[in-house]
Amino acid sequence: MSDEQQPALETHDLTVTYHKRPALYGIDVAVPAGSLVGVVGPNGAGKSSFIKAVMGVVPSSGGWVKVFGKPLRENLHRVGYVPQRESVDWDFPVTVMDVALMGTYGGLGLFRGPGKAEKRRASEALEKVGMLPYSNRQIGNLSGGQQQRVFLARALAQDSDLYLMDEPFVGVDAATEAAIVTLLREMRERGKTVIVVHHDLQSAGEYFDRLLLLNMRLVAFGEVKDVYTPELLQKTYGGRLTILSEVADRAAKL
Amino acid sequence: MVQEMSVLASAVDFLIPAGGSAKAMMAAVLLGAGCGLLGCFVVLRRVALMGDAVSHAVLPGVVAGLIYSSERSPGVIFVFAATAGLLGAGLVRLMMMSTRLKSDAALGIVLATFFAFGIMWQSRNQQDTVGVMNFLFGNVGSIDASDLRMMLMTTLVLVVTMFFLRRPLLVMSFDEGFSRGLGYPVKLLNGVFYFLLTFSVVVALQAVGVVLVSAMLITPAAAAYLLTDRFDRMLLLSVLFGVLSGLAGGVVSAEVNGLPTGPVIALSATALFAGVYLVAPRHGVLSKAWRTFRRRMRVRRENTLKAIYQIHEGEGFVHEEVSVLMLARKRGQTEDAVRRDCKALLSRGFIDMAEDGVSLHLSRLGWKRAMEIVRNHRLWELYLTNEADYAEDHVHEDAEKIEHILEPGTVRQLEQHLDFPELDPHGKPIPQPRHLVAQPLLTR
Numbered sequence: 269m270s271d272e273q274q275p276a277l278e279t280h281d282l283t284v285t286y287h288k289r290p291a292l293y294g295i296d297v298a299v300p301a302g303s304l305v306g307v308v309g310p311n312g313a314g315k316s317s318f319i320k321a322v323m324g325v326v327p328s329s330g331g332w333v334k335v336f337g338k339p340l341r342e343n344l345h346r347v348g349y350v351p352q353r354e355s356v357d358w359d360f361p362v363t364v365m366d367v368a369l370m371g372t373y374g375g376l377g378l379f380r381g382p383g384k385a386e387k388r389r390a391s392e393a394l395e396k397v398g399m400l401p402y403s404n405r406q407i408g409n410l411s412g413g414q415q416q417r418v419f420l421a422r423a424l425a426q427d428s429d430l431y432l433m434d435e436p437f438v439g440v441d442a443a444t445e446a447a448i449v450t451l452l453r454e455m456r457e458r459g460k461t462v463i464v465v466h467h468d469l470q471s472a473g474e475y476f477d478r479l480l481l482l483n484m485r486l487v488a489f490g491e492v493k494d495v496y497t498p499e500l501l502q503k504t505y506g507g508r509l510t511i512l513s514e515v516a517d518r519a520a521k522l
Numbered sequence: 523m524v525q526e527m528s529v530l531a532s533a534v535d536f537l538i539p540a541g542g543s544a545k546a547m548m549a550a551v552l553l554g555a556g557c558g559l560l561g562c563f564v565v566l567r568r569v570a571l572m573g574d575a576v577s578h579a580v581l582p583g584v585v586a587g588l589i590y591s592s593e594r595s596p597g598v599i600f601v602f603a604a605t606a607g608l609l610g611a612g613l614v615r616l617m618m619m620s621t622r623l624k625s626d627a628a629l630g631i632v633l634a635t636f637f638a639f640g641i642m643w644q645s646r647n648q649q650d651t652v653g654v655m656n657f658l659f660g661n662v663g664s665i666d667a668s669d670l671r672m673m674l675m676t677t678l679v680l681v682v683t684m685f686f687l688r689r690p691l692l693v694m695s696f697d698e699g700f701s702r703g704l705g706y707p708v709k710l711l712n713g714v715f716y717f718l719l720t721f722s723v724v725v726a727l728q729a730v731g732v733v734l735v736s737a738m739l740i741t742p743a744a745a746a747y748l749l750t751d752r753f754d755r756m757l758l759l760s761v762l763f764g765v766l767s768g769l770a771g772g773v774v775s776a777e778v779n780g781l782p783t784g785p786v787i788a789l790s791a792t793a794l795f796a797g798v799y800l801v802a803p804r805h806g807v808l809s810k811a812w813r814t815f816r817r818r819m820r821v822r823r824e825n826t827l828k829a830i831y832q833i834h835e836g837e838g839f840v841h842e843e844v845s846v847l848m849l850a851r852k853r854g855q856t857e858d859a860v861r862r863d864c865k866a867l868l869s870r871g872f873i874d875m876a877e878d879g880v881s882l883h884l885s886r887l888g889w890k891r892a893m894e895i896v897r898n899h900r901l902w903e904l905y906l907t908n909e910a911d912y913a914e915d916h917v918h919e920d921a922e923k924i925e926h927i928l929e930p931g932t933v934r935q936l937e938q939h940l941d942f943p944e945l946d947p948h949g950k951p952i953p954q955p956r957h958l959v960a961q962p963l964l965t966r
Contacts, residue, residue, distance in 0.1 A: 287622075325699040349703035356697045360566060361753045370693050374704040379686050406751035422700075 274337040276301040276430045276461035277322065281331035284314065284321045291317045293485040294331065299463060299478070301336070301429075304456045306466045306476035310505050313483040315465045316352065319432045323349050335430060345374055348428035350419050352435050358408045358415060365403040367418050368394050371425030386425075393424035398447065413444030420451065431455065431462045438467060449475055469501065534674050538667055543776060545670055546662040550768030550787070552670075552677045553726035553738065558764030559684050560722040561743030562757050563715065567695045570740045571626060572611065575633040576716075577723045577735035579610025581640030581657070584727070588651040596672035600724055607720035610636050637732075660731030660784025662772045669728060676725050680718055691715060692753060729768070731784035738764060741791035745798040748805045767791035819866070821926050824895050826863045827872060828925075829853050830884055831892040831953075843881040893953040898925040900946035900953075901936050907947040908940060914947045 275298040284292040292314040299305055307315045321328040324340065335343040348371070371393065372386035382390075394400040397417040402410065407418060416436055423431055437445055452475070455462055463480075466472050472479060473496045481487040481495060481504040488495040488504075539545055564573050583606030587599030610632050617628040644651045656664040665673075684691075694701040694711050702708050719739075726735050742763035746756045771787025800808050829852045833844050850860040864882060867873045872888035875881075884892060902921040906912040912920075928936075937943075946952055 320699070323699070323703055325702055344703070344705045347703065349700055351697060351699045355699060357566075360696050361747065361751050361756050362692070362696060363752070366753070367696075370697075370700065370704075373689065373693060378690050378706070381689060408751075 274301065275299055275334075276303075276336060277463065278334040278337075279322065279331060280334075282318070282321055282328055282333060283330035284317045284326060285329045286317075286326070290329075291484065292321065292482075295482075295486050297480060297486060297489050299461060299480075299489075301461050302456065302459050303461055303478050304452055304476050305461075305463045305478045305480055306472045307463060307480045307482060308466055308469060308472045308504070309482035309487075313504075315467075315482055316434050318480075318482060319349075319434050319463070319465055322432060323347070325349075325351075346429045348423040348426040348431040350423045350431065350433040350436055353412065353416055353419060353439065355434075358410075360407065362407060363403065364394065364399055364405050364407060364410070364418050364421075365390060367407060368399075368403070368421045368425050371422040371427075374426060389427065390421070390425045393421040394418075396424055397421045397451065411441070413440040416440050416444060417447070420448065429460060431460060433462065433464045435465050435467060437471075469505070472496075534671055534678075535667075537674065538670050542663070543772075545665055545667070546772045546776060547769060549662055549665045549670060549673060549729050550772040551765050552673045553722075553729050554742070554764030554766070554768035555761050556677045556680050556722040556725045556764075557735075557738035558742045558746075558761035559681065559757060560719055561739045561741075561764070562746065562753075562760050563691060563695055564719065564739050565743040565747055569625075570736070571629045572614070572716075573719060573723065573739040574736040575614060575629040576607045576611055576720055577727075577732055577739075578633045579636035580604070580607040580720070580723060580727065581637055581732050582606050582643060583640075584657045584732070585640050585644045585647070585651055585654065588654060589647050594653060596669045600672055600676070603724045603727065604720050606636065607723055608716065611716045611720065656731075657727055658731050658733060659782045660727075660729050660734065660787065662729045662775065662783040665728055673725050673728075676721050680721050680725070683714065683718060687711070687714065688757070729772075729783055730787050731782070734784040734788040737788035737791055738767070741788070741795050742767060745791075745795040748798050748802045751804070763791065763794050767794055822863060823866055823870070823872070824891065824926055826853065826860070826867060827884070827888060827892040828895045828899070830873070830882075830888075831896050834884075835950075843876065843883045845881045847880070849882075890955050893955040895925050897953050897955065898928040898933065900950060901933065901940070901943070902928065903946050903948070904940055904943055904952075905936055917947065 277297070277299040279295050279297050282292065282295040283290065295318060307318060309315050317326060320326040322333050322340070333340050335347055340347070368390035369382050369386060372382055372389050376382065376386070391400060391403070394403055397420050399414060399417050399421055402414065407415065410418065416439075420433075420436065423433070436448055440448070452462055452464065456477075464476065466475070473492055476492060478489070478491055479495050480489045481500055483504050488500045539548060561573075564570055580603040583603035584599060586606070587602040588594060590602070591598035614625065614628045614632050617623055617631070618625055644654050653664065655661070690701065690706050690711055693704065694706060694708060698708060701711075722739070723735050726738050730738055743756070743760040745763050746759035749759055750756050767787055767790035770790035771783055774790070775781045775783040775786045798806065800806055803809055826849070829849060830844050833848055833852055834841070846857055846860055846864065849864075850857045853860060853863075855863075861879075864873065864875065867888065868875055868882075870887075871885055872891060873882045873884055876883075899921045902924045903917040906917040906920060907914055944952060
């Protein structure tokens with residue numbers, strides 16, 4: 269089967285527990301290749317957990333993940349990951365260029381250093397997000413929006429087919445937000461699949477073609493016109509499933 | 523394989539000097555290099571206390587090594603010490619995973635337990651463990667050729683491994699989640715890191731002592747971290763600081779009778795750190811204080827310029843001169859204080875003083891800067907009232923600060939955004955430094 273028919277990302281019964289407390293229940297989803305997906309839901313709905321579980325950053329306690337029809341491990345090189353900006357220490361002694369170069373390390377193995385080709389890829393990625401003029405800056409001397417652009421450049425330098433982004437719009441200025449949206453659409457035009465955790469329901473409807481509505485379990489997944497409906501949004505945001513979260517709490521204390 | 527090892531060993535032997543003080547110097551260089559390298563990762567990953575725990579945890583291993591090797595073989599001591607250190611590190615991790623304890627509590631328990639156990643075991647076997655004081659407080663003089671050979675080989679392993687793994691270790695320390703996405707074997711790398719950490723502790727043990735080894739892991743790297751924003755430079759500087767403090771400690775404790783090596787090495791590292799802490803160009807306290815002082819002086823000059831402008835404005839720009847007395851009244855300062863400010867403005871060419879010293883007038887440069895400051899202030903007030911819906915009487919305080927830091931690019935943006943306004947929210951005209959040439963006051 270060729271890539272076009274394979275879903276870019278497929279999860280089956282994906283479940284995440286933190287310290288025995290379930291955060292996500294049995295997510296079944298198949299994201300078609302070439303789509304731009306927003307992951308939307310209230311605080312604590314498990315949006316980030318979903319992406320982290322797919323990437324194996326947090327262990328999933330059940331279910332499986334396939335990327336372009338194969339287990340993640342075999343297709344890891346086709347996946348680019350953009351963690352939350354707050355997850356790293358921005359005082360770290362690395363430059364903008366160093367961070368962008370990290371995107372190219374996946375193909376290098378443990379011991380080989382980046383060569384000319386890798387540096388070119390990193391420069392192109394920085395250029396694309398407008399951060400090339402800053403390549404020699406230490407990353408702590410950047411604004412929030414600029415830091416997010418550097419993270420995106422690192423992902424672009426990975427040159428993957430599927431991208432998972434955790435809250436790239438948090439704490440960025442309006443110009444950066446617009447630039448990111450343009451970039452996401454451009455990536456889609458080039459056939460990339462992009463899955464973005466997004467906190468703002470208002471803009472979610474216009475930024476993405478598909479939405480994944482999440483509240484500890486999958487509420488709905490589909491094209492915006494089908495799932496951006498009052499009923500489904502109410503189901504996503506309108507209160508927790510009380511019994512579900514109570515039982516989860518109790519399970520955690522066992 | 524065995525043959526290769528013996529070839530390597532004889533090559534190592536060739537490097538070992540015969541003289542006692544030369545041996546001490548070499549030991550100091552080795553421990554400085556090893557601890558300096560590892561220390562960078564210890565500081566950046568914020569596991570400084572882990573170094574402390576590992577170094578205390580090796581004590582029972584040292585005691586075991588002393589008891590079970592009759593001729594005090596460094597190899598045996600090394601193996602026992604490293605095993606104990608790794609066991610300690612493993613227990614810390616186990617405790618963190620299986621309970622809700624955070625790392626500091628887990629580290630504290632492991633550190634104290636292993637150390638207490640080591641001391642107790644040692645005091646029950648005093649005849650067999652004569653040299654234990656050297657390991658507790660460090661004694662470069664006690665390092666003989668076979669100790670040095672062990673140190674040399676271990677440091678070699680450490681440096682080579684670090685050289686090849688520095689990139690993945692760096693990425694993992696910076697962003698563990700991302701490094702998983704790259705396909706790095708994160709667990710394995712973490713294991714390698716703690717192995718190397720234990721190695722560097724054991725290498726430094728005999729020279730610095732259990733109690734103070736962690737100083738060598740933290741202080742040189744911390745000093746390097748304050749000096750540079752580049753990782754490769756940090757590694758080099760940290761090794762350099764480590765070696766320097768090792769050498770200083772070795773020399774001083776050899777010269778001065780009765781001084782133990784460990785404390786002298788640790789204090790040498792602290793002295794280096796203190797120097798860096800004071801004078802580091804970007805992150806040092808002196809340079810920070812200097813920058814703050816310079817900024818405060820600039821704000822003061824600009825406020826004086828602004829006051830001169832406002833006096834002119836209040837008079838309808840009819841006079842060319844402003845008297846020092848008027849300026850003092852406007853600024854709410856004594857005449858002497860204003861004179862001092864004027865001197866600063868004079869030396870920068872912003873004003874000219876009359877010969878009698880009672881009045882002054884703005885130079886062309888002074889007019890330009892004064893107008894810029896007043897413009898910045900009023901533009902910002904307008905921006906806050908128009909765009910951010912601040913009340914008119916709430917904007918002045920904010921603008922007093924912002925006026926000094928608005929850059930030309932931001933000013934242009936503000937002007938465009940506000941459609942090139944002429945009046946501020948209080949109805950005062952916003953000056954245009956661009957049109958300075960047209961100012962009647964400056965025709966002469």
